[in-house]
Amino acid sequence: xxxxRQILKPSSKDEGVYKALSEIFGEEDVSKSELDRISxxxxxxxxxxxxxxxxxxxxxxxxxxxxxxxxxxxxxxxFAQEKKIPVIPYGGGSGVCGGTLPIKGGIILDLKKMDxxxxxxxxxxxxxxxxxxxxxxxxxxxxxxxxxxxxHPQSIYCSTLGGWLAARSAGQLSTKYGKIExxxxxxxxxxxxxxxxxxxxxxxxxxxxxxxxxxxxxEGTLGVxxxxxxxxxxxxxxxAFSGFMFGELALGLETIRKILRRGVxxxxxxxxxxxxxxxFKLTGEKKESKGRRILKMAKDKVxxxxxxxxxxxxKLASLVxxxxxxxxxxxxxxxxxxxxxxxxxxxxxVEGGEDLGEKMGIRWWETRFDVAYNLSKVFxxxxxxxxxxxAGTWDKLFNLYExxxxxxxxxxxxxAHFSHAYKEGCSVYFSFLSRGKDKEExxxxxxxxxxxxxxxCAKAGGTISHHHx
Amino acid sequence: xxxxRQILKPSSKDEGVYKALSEIFGEEDVSKSELDRISxxxxxxxxxxxxxxxxxxxxxxxxxxxxxxxxxxxxxxxFAQEKKIPVIPYGGGSGVCGGTLPIKGGIILDLKKMDxxxxxxxxxxxxxxxxxxxxxxxxxxxxxxxxxxxxHPQSIYCSTLGGWLAARSAGQLSTKYGKIExxxxxxxxxxxxxxxxxxxxxxxxxxxxxxxxxxxxxEGTLGVxxxxxxxxxxxxxxxAFSGFMFGELALGLETIRKILRRGVxxxxxxxxxxxxxxxFKLTGEKKESKGRRILKMAKDKVxxxxxxxxxxxxKLASLVxxxxxxxxxxxxxxxxxxxxxxxxxxxxxVEGGEDLGEKMGIRWWETRFDVAYNLSKVFxxxxxxxxxxxAGTWDKLFNLYExxxxxxxxxxxxxAHFSHAYKEGCSVYFSFLSRGKDKEExxxxxxxxxxxxxxxCAKAGGTISHHHx
Numbered sequence: 004x005x006x007x008r009q010i011l012k013p014s015s016k017d018e019g020v021y022k023a024l025s026e027i028f029g030e031e032d033v034s035k036s037e038l039d040r041i042s043x044x045x046x047x048x049x050x051x052x053x054x055x056x057x058x059x060x061x062x063x064x065x066x067x068x069x070x071x072x073x074x075x076x077x078x079x080x081x082f083a084q085e086k087k088i089p090v091i092p093y094g095g096g097s098g099v100c101g102g103t104l105p106i107k108g109g110i111i112l113d114l115k116k117m118d119x120x121x122x123x124x125x126x127x128x129x130x131x132x133x134x135x136x137x138x139x140x141x142x143x144x145x146x147x148x149x150x151x152x153x154x155h156p157q158s159i160y161c162s163t164l165g166g167w168l169a170a171r172s173a174g175q176l177s178t179k180y181g182k183i184e185x186x187x188x189x190x191x192x193x194x195x196x197x198x199x200x201x202x203x204x205x206x207x208x209x210x211x212x213x214x215x216x217x218x219x220x221x222e223g224t225l226g227v228x229x230x231x232x233x234x235x236x237x238x239x240x241x242x243a244f245s246g247f248m249f250g251e252l253a254l255g256l257e258t259i260r261k262i263l264r265r266g267v268x269x270x271x272x273x274x275x276x277x278x279x280x281x282x283f284k285l286t287g288e289k290k291e292s293k294g295r296r297i298l299k300m301a302k303d304k305v306x307x308x309x310x311x312x313x314x315x316x317x318k319l320a321s322l323v324x325x326x327x328x329x330x331x332x333x334x335x336x337x338x339x340x341x342x343x344x345x346x347x348x349x350x351x352x353v354e355g356g357e358d359l360g361e362k363m364g365i366r367w368w369e370t371r372f373d374v375a376y377n378l379s380k381v382f383x384x385x386x387x388x389x390x391x392x393x394a395g396t397w398d399k400l401f402n403l404y405e406x407x408x409x410x411x412x413x414x415x416x417x418x419a420h421f422s423h424a425y426k427e428g429c430s431v432y433f434s435f436l437s438r439g440k441d442k443e444e445x446x447x448x449x450x451x452x453x454x455x456x457x458x459x460c461a462k463a464g465g466t467i468s469h470h471h472x
Numbered sequence: 473x474x475x476x477r478q479i480l481k482p483s484s485k486d487e488g489v490y491k492a493l494s495e496i497f498g499e500e501d502v503s504k505s506e507l508d509r510i511s512x513x514x515x516x517x518x519x520x521x522x523x524x525x526x527x528x529x530x531x532x533x534x535x536x537x538x539x540x541x542x543x544x545x546x547x548x549x550x551f552a553q554e555k556k557i558p559v560i561p562y563g564g565g566s567g568v569c570g571g572t573l574p575i576k577g578g579i580i581l582d583l584k585k586m587d588x589x590x591x592x593x594x595x596x597x598x599x600x601x602x603x604x605x606x607x608x609x610x611x612x613x614x615x616x617x618x619x620x621x622x623x624h625p626q627s628i629y630c631s632t633l634g635g636w637l638a639a640r641s642a643g644q645l646s647t648k649y650g651k652i653e654x655x656x657x658x659x660x661x662x663x664x665x666x667x668x669x670x671x672x673x674x675x676x677x678x679x680x681x682x683x684x685x686x687x688x689x690x691e692g693t694l695g696v697x698x699x700x701x702x703x704x705x706x707x708x709x710x711x712a713f714s715g716f717m718f719g720e721l722a723l724g725l726e727t728i729r730k731i732l733r734r735g736v737x738x739x740x741x742x743x744x745x746x747x748x749x750x751x752f753k754l755t756g757e758k759k760e761s762k763g764r765r766i767l768k769m770a771k772d773k774v775x776x777x778x779x780x781x782x783x784x785x786x787k788l789a790s791l792v793x794x795x796x797x798x799x800x801x802x803x804x805x806x807x808x809x810x811x812x813x814x815x816x817x818x819x820x821x822v823e824g825g826e827d828l829g830e831k832m833g834i835r836w837w838e839t840r841f842d843v844a845y846n847l848s849k850v851f852x853x854x855x856x857x858x859x860x861x862x863a864g865t866w867d868k869l870f871n872l873y874e875x876x877x878x879x880x881x882x883x884x885x886x887x888a889h890f891s892h893a894y895k896e897g898c899s900v901y902f903s904f905l906s907r908g909k910d911k912e913e914x915x916x917x918x919x920x921x922x923x924x925x926x927x928x929c930a931k932a933g934g935t936i937s938h939h940h941x
Contacts, residue, residue, distance in 0.1 A: 127865035127896045128733060171678035182676050188896065205935035206863050206897030207651050209640035209689060216685035220678060234896055237733055264597060264706055266804045335735045342811040394675050396596035427596045427657065427703055428675030466674035 048101035081197030094163030134165025153180030170472025239334035244364025247356030277325025395465035550666030563632030603634025622649030639941025708803035713833025716825030746794025864934035
């Protein structure tokens with residue numbers, strides 16, 4: 004993407020701001036350059052990819068600062084509050100909902116220089132780290148020392164601990180380890196007035212409300228999270244996979260539910276709907292990522308149909324009585340895992356699943372980070388794609404899935420899988436692909452699909468976001 | 473206890489208040505009678521037992537109302553906020569920290585008439601109930617239908633669901649099922665201005681901060697909790713017990729820690745320090761409750777020493793190199809529980825525990841509700857007793873135990889057990905017994921012991937309450 008030079012208006016005329024920021028952070032850690040302002044005008048929200056494709060810079064920040072310690076952040080917030088300048092904490096920029104967009108300009112506070120692992124406590128199994136650390140580095144360092152955080156979001160290579168906390172992130176192993184809010188024990192947060200709050204690291208407490216949980220998921224609106232202590236686990240002794248094919252989706256869902264109510268804790272459970280199963284299987288056979296595969300299907304074979312008559316394609320796909328793939332990954336202590344896997348596999352067989360052995364699970368495990376980095380090609384083709392991840396309790400889940408799918412069907416090619424399963428319910432992860440006639444129609448269509456999907460979800464009793472924030 | 477009639481000043485002169493309350497609740501559910509005002513002037517805080525023993529009524533409320541539905545509560549709070557009258561939500565009155573004392577008078581809002589189980593969802597394993605239900609009734613109704621909440625606080629016969637939520641209660645099986653804050657999925661709360669807030673029942677969500685966790689533990693200060701939806705589990709297929717004797721306390725603690733980091737989830741783990749082990753063993757042999765036994769020891773044998781020279785008794789007790797009892801209870805699916813118990817038992821043996829079989833665990837299980845209802849005799853003897861339940865991460869735990877014990881030792885006979893164990897740490901439950909020369913000295917001593925204990929705990933890095941609130 005090439006931009007003509009000087010496409011942005013200069014940052015706020017108030018030279019005092021730049022000077023004040025330089026005093027706090029040092030000149031090398033303050034920028035008002037056009038390149039930086041363009042870079043930080045977006046995150047990984049699909050809509051910002053559409054803008055970028057079309058050379059649009061809608062929401063540039065005025066300044067970017069890179070913090071090195073909590074005192075700098077405290078001074079920044081005190082200054083910004085006094086001057087009424089918005090401050091937007093920024094981690095990896097991997098958020099997919101536009102949460103970091105500087106819609107009123109202001110200062111982007113990049114936290115990636117605060118990336119130290121401060122302590123690792125083997126006895127209590129806790130790690131304390133600054134929030135700017137990239138997830139993969141945190142996990143790798145833990146692995147080297149014999150531990151795992153158990154948090155593997157698809158964005159792990161480009162998202163930060165702070166982003167996880169700010170948005171209530173979920174990793175692929177959330178069924179065993181929980182979401183980030185279940186892992187965090189305490190945090191350091193800089194409040195809007197510059198005060199520094201530290202919650203306490205305790206196993207459990209009854210000394211009032213849990214304010215850690217007030218800041219987890221607050222997306223930078225209540226303060227800037229700067230440091231956190233989280234539970235870790237010993238690196239698993241054993242990792243084991245299962246795969247089963249079910250005749251219909253509802254049966255697969257019932258099977259997951261029955262396994263979890265028995266007290267089995269797989270690390271990961273994934274059930275693909277017929278279309279997603281079809282794509283998953285193709286992907287593996289051709290050694291291509293799922294994103295590229297969907298795109299190719301669209302480009303090579305059924306382009307007009309998918310983009311012009313998505314409802315018909317969705318309908319055709321639903322008529323093919325496709326089967327549904329259910330895969331499991333277990334990890335942890337050998338003796339316990341072997342028992343839990345045996346109980347789980349037996350339930351799958353009793354419920355009518357065809358045992359596929361471990362290969363489908365292993366394939367998922369090995370290709371699980373491929374998708375995210377290939378989707379940009381979809382955008383270059385003129386189309387757009389996105390994912391919607393909602394959740395509901397088991398009593399509402401199947402209906403929720405059908406309602407969202409049928410709301411979106413007229414406007415996009417849509418498929419889904421169920422992952423992040425818990426005793427009381429599960430998340431549904433929809434992927435959709437569509438295209439408008441031109442960029443205005445594309446953007447309108449994009450917003451319409453989201454609105455229809457989330458309204459249908461809320462009406463069906465679900466939550467409109469399980470982990471994207 | 474006999475009080476001379478008319479010992480209280482009449483309730484607030486403002487007849488308008490009584491009339492307004494009667495309009496909201498109906499006259500039968502409003503009281504300003506002396507008897508009711510005396511009854512509601514206290515909860516189960518030990519200090520209020522001292523007052524009661526001495527015929528003192530320090531904090532009578534002006535009115536008591538019994539709510540039947542959420543709309544009444546909404547109207548009450550709107551009225552009370554306008555008139556600036558304190559409102560104190562009241563459940564079973566089983567709180568042991570004086571949290572419900574009407575220290576500024578006002579209106580006690582008794583919630584025990586709101587005691588319905590509203591729904592039970594077998595698919596999602598959730599129960600929705602009004603908060604006035606007594607814990608034991610809730611658990612019994614669930615058991616009848618094939619479920620368990622898994623929440624068994626010692627107060628289960630006299631505490632309510634609302635009290636559990638307001639104070640962040642823990643049950644005896646918290647190692648498996650978590651504390652009440654881990655079980656609750658959503659709540660209905662009436663805010664101080666009368667607005668009714670409902671959080672959503674979802675498995676997990678990323679739509680902002682978790683406000684349920686803001687109200688859990690808020691002890692009535694942020695609103696009145698009126699309804700809650702909680703996770704339940706299928707009634708356990710198997711319940712299994714283990715007991716081991718360890719040569720020293722630190723070794724027992726290390727053993728618990730090692731078992732939990734392997735991923736084993738006992739329902740309950742209890743490790744008694746040498747003195748508590750001694751008392752536990754005596755209790756069983758004589759078929760007497762622990763409270764009565766401590767009292768008898770004090771009365772019959774070493775009364776002067778315990779009360780006049782507690783430090784010497786504590787010291788003597790610590791010199792006797794007593795052994796420490798560690799007991800486990802496992803419950804759930806047979807196949808999984810058998811594996812977890814086998815792993816756990818093996819670790820105990822490897823760490824040098826002497827296998828006592830299941831009898832000690834069963835004895836605890838069968839007598840576990842005895843203590844609470846006998847302690848009042850201690851008070852009649854002129855002495856006082858109380859419990860302090862703190863918690864800390866494993867790295868700090870043993871030191872925390874020693875610091876609290878040594879801070880209290882000069883002033884009270886003190887012993888402890890460790891229960892509510894988690895992967896990252898554990899709670900320490902201290903029991904102490906002491907007596908002042910007269911009632912003034914007793915009360916002073918009581919406060920001093922608490923202050924010393926909690927300061928020592930905080931200094932050692934622990935939380936000053938694990939579940940009493």
